[in-house]
Amino acid sequence: MRLKIILxxxxxxxxxxxxxxxxxxxxxxxxxxxxxxxxxxxFHVPAAITSFTGFYLGMFSGVGYLIRKDxxxxxxxxxxxxxxxxxxTITICTGSIWGRIIWGIWWTWDAxxxxxxxxxxxxxxxxxxxxAIDDPTTRARLSAVLSxxxxxxxxxxxxxxxxxxxxxxxxxLEIRGGGGMAPGMEAPLWWNFLxxxxxxxxxxxIRTRQEAMKLEIDALxxxxxxx
Amino acid sequence: MKFLRQTLAIAAKDLRSExxxxxxxNASVSFALVILLLFSFAFDLxxxxxxxxxxxxxxxxxxxxxxxxxNRSFARxxxxxxxxxxxxSPVSGAQLFFGKCLANYLLIMVVECIxxxxxxxxxxxxLPQRLALLFLVMLLGTWGITVIGTMFSAMTVNLRLxxxxxxxxxxxxxxxxxxxxxxxxxxxxxxxxxxxNLIWFRVLVAFNVIFTILSLALVExxxxx
Numbered sequence: 001m002r003l004k005i006i007l008x009x010x011x012x013x014x015x016x017x018x019x020x021x022x023x024x025x026x027x028x029x030x031x032x033x034x035x036x037x038x039x040x041x042x043f044h045v046p047a048a049i050t051s052f053t054g055f056y057l058g059m060f061s062g063v064g065y066l067i068r069k070d071x072x073x074x075x076x077x078x079x080x081x082x083x084x085x086x087x088x089t090i091t092i093c094t095g096s097i098w099g100r101i102i103w104g105i106w107w108t109w110d111a112x113x114x115x116x117x118x119x120x121x122x123x124x125x126x127x128x129x130x131x132a133i134d135d136p137t138t139r140a141r142l143s144a145v146l147s148x149x150x151x152x153x154x155x156x157x158x159x160x161x162x163x164x165x166x167x168x169x170x171x172x173l174e175i176r177g178g179g180g181m182a183p184g185m186e187a188p189l190w191w192n193f194l195x196x197x198x199x200x201x202x203x204x205x206i207r208t209r210q211e212a213m214k215l216e217i218d219a220l221x222x223x224x225x226x227x
Numbered sequence: 228m229k230f231l232r233q234t235l236a237i238a239a240k241d242l243r244s245e246x247x248x249x250x251x252x253n254a255s256v257s258f259a260l261v262i263l264l265l266f267s268f269a270f271d272l273x274x275x276x277x278x279x280x281x282x283x284x285x286x287x288x289x290x291x292x293x294x295x296x297x298n299r300s301f302a303r304x305x306x307x308x309x310x311x312x313x314x315x316s317p318v319s320g321a322q323l324f325f326g327k328c329l330a331n332y333l334l335i336m337v338v339e340c341i342x343x344x345x346x347x348x349x350x351x352x353x354l355p356q357r358l359a360l361l362f363l364v365m366l367l368g369t370w371g372i373t374v375i376g377t378m379f380s381a382m383t384v385n386l387r388l389x390x391x392x393x394x395x396x397x398x399x400x401x402x403x404x405x406x407x408x409x410x411x412x413x414x415x416x417x418x419x420x421x422x423x424n425l426i427w428f429r430v431l432v433a434f435n436v437i438f439t440i441l442s443l444a445l446v447e448x449x450x451x452x
Contacts, residue, residue: 121399132386153426
């Protein structure tokens with residue numbers, strides 16, 4: 001059943017991404033000021049939203065562990081955070097490529113970029129912490145707490161555009177009060193978001209299975225050592 | 228009232244232990260001096276430029292030197308299983324955490340109060356006329372460092388690589404507080420307009436309030452399970 005869900009999600013996500021790529025490159029016109037490079041927004045923004053969504057779901061899963069003490073919830077939290085970290089890295093990379101073309105630099109210590117980078121470092125720390133703890137219950141407990149702290153930091157990231165002066169472009173999506181995209185140009189972005197969400201769900205399912213197997217192997221190893 | 232009394236008992240215990248041994252404060256002050264020395268090799272700046280970056284330099288010294296005190300905070304309780312004894316005592320996790328926070332806060336403030344004039348002498352920086360405001364920034368910024376540092380010190384106390392893990396985990400987490408404190412210190416030292424930078428006071432206060440509440444709520448889970 002799990003394999004069927006993973007396959008369905010992957011195929012659907014691939015199909016939407018392929019259809020969207022076709023639309024983005026053949027039907028969506030170049031942006032007036034930025035030219036063709038603006039199309040990177042169709043991957044940059046969905047990847048950013050997917051990573052944020054994931055970090056929050058990871059936190060909720062961690063909180064679920066703290067309430068129910070079920071290690072499967074910790075496995076889910078770790079898997080979600082790992083996939084989200086991958087999408088956050090994609091966001092930084094695509095943003096950097098866009099910045100090289102538009103600003104002429106790969107990186108600038110702008111508030112939003114810095115905050116996003118901070119977010120990445122916190123989640124690198126999350127996985128370092130997990131690796132440093134052998135006992136599964138301690139690992140799950142401390143990871144969940146760190147995840148809560150990290151998500152509070154994400155709020156600062158999200159709000160930083162309003163708090164700090166920034167050279168990062170202002171909100172363009174209607175949902176954030178931007179209204180900066182022409183009609184018809186925003187739709188592929190949301191389709192891409194859906195595709196990336198499905199892809200991340202498939203990856204999370206695969207990682208959760210691996211985490212569950214790892215727990216099982218660790219338990220067997222401890223059992224063997226007991227003799 | 229009982230909460231406060233037991234919290235202060237923990238803080239007094241930690242301070243007494245530090246006053247007798249002086250290991251964390253001595254190491255922290257020495258480390259602050261070493262960083263001050265290293266900065267002199269890293270930068271060759273005009274007095275005007277030094278004032279511009281003095282906020283950043285100061286808070287880097289405070290954050291790096293403070294970590295040495297924070298690292299010892301829970302680690303000193305590992306000897307003779309003192310941490311287990313403290314957890315078994317009728318003191319809650321929140322009281323233990325808050326008591327340690329207060330002790331660390333005072334110790335880091337002592338290190339800062341020693342480092343600040345030394346920094347001013349070594350780098351020919353005239354301390355601002357609004358010294359009371361700079362002290363207020365130090366009070367706010369240091370609480371941010373202390374509360375996050377003490378919480379993560381509790382989280383990493385039983386790890387093999389705790390000396391490595393603590394700075395790796397807390398510095399990214401501290402960025403909003405450090406940025407706020409750096410900006411305000413820079414403005415005060417260069418004599419810039421404070422009214423335009425009041426947002427950083429709000430950031431500092433919000434950071435301190437949010438993470439103090441969060442830490443008090445979660446520390447029991449970290450320490451006991």
